[in-house]
Amino acid sequence: MGYTFVIEHMEEDESTPACLPPWVELEYCHMIKLAGSSASVRFTHLSASAGSSLRSKLSSFSGKRDEHQFAGYVVHSVSISELLQQENVPLSRVCLLDPKAEQAIEPGDKDEFGWFLFGVGDDPPRDRTSELRRLGFPSRHLGPVQMTTDTALAVTKRVIDDGGMLLIVFPSNSG
Numbered sequence: 001m002g003y004t005f006v007i008e009h010m011e012e013d014e015s016t017p018a019c020l021p022p023w024v025e026l027e028y029c030h031m032i033k034l035a036g037s038s039a040s041v042r043f044t045h046l047s048a049s050a051g052s053s054l055r056s057k058l059s060s061f062s063g064k065r066d067e068h069q070f071a072g073y074v075v076h077s078v079s080i081s082e083l084l085q086q087e088n089v090p091l092s093r094v095c096l097l098d099p100k101a102e103q104a105i106e107p108g109d110k111d112e113f114g115w116f117l118f119g120v121g122d123d124p125p126r127d128r129t130s131e132l133r134r135l136g137f138p139s140r141h142l143g144p145v146q147m148t149t150d151t152a153l154a155v156t157k158r159v160i161d162d163g164g165m166l167l168i169v170f171p172s173n174s175g
Helices: 022-034 048-063 080-087 107-111 129-133 149-160
Strands: 004-008 040-044 072-075 094-097 115-119
Touching: 004 022, 004 080, 004 149, 022 040, 022 048, 022 149, 040 080, 048 072, 094 129, 107 149, 115 129, 115 149
Parallel strands: 004 040, 004 115, 040 072, 094 115
Antiparallel strands: none
16 A cells, blocks of 8 residues: 655745755655655645756656656645645644654554655754644654654655564663
């Protein structure tokens, strides 16, 4: 069963350049491959010019290889809230991947959620996920270490789609 992975682009505001930084484009291209052919990836909250640039980059990236291994994707200018409203998807079916969530993601979550939501974060973290957290999504975490968004998508897919378990390793306090 395929899932929908949603990437809420949180890097733009009125002073942000119209095109995406190369590292963001690279992560987004990597996501459509990591998600797999049975999944869908939605990139939300992009300006018209950034969206156009991303569509071109994704098309170029997926067109260079066997397209059967890539997820379908759609680039949206609307936010996740607007997209869910347009597609009549209830918040309860969307899992926000949130480092501050109380519960870790687990294979059984595949029965509860059909959509998995990621906010593009920062390093060092500025807790941009708090903007999504306020909207009331159920949430899960992927462990104590912040990951790149493409890695977080891959880990989520491994747990929910492939049935892998999330192993959380905490560093030892001994010298």
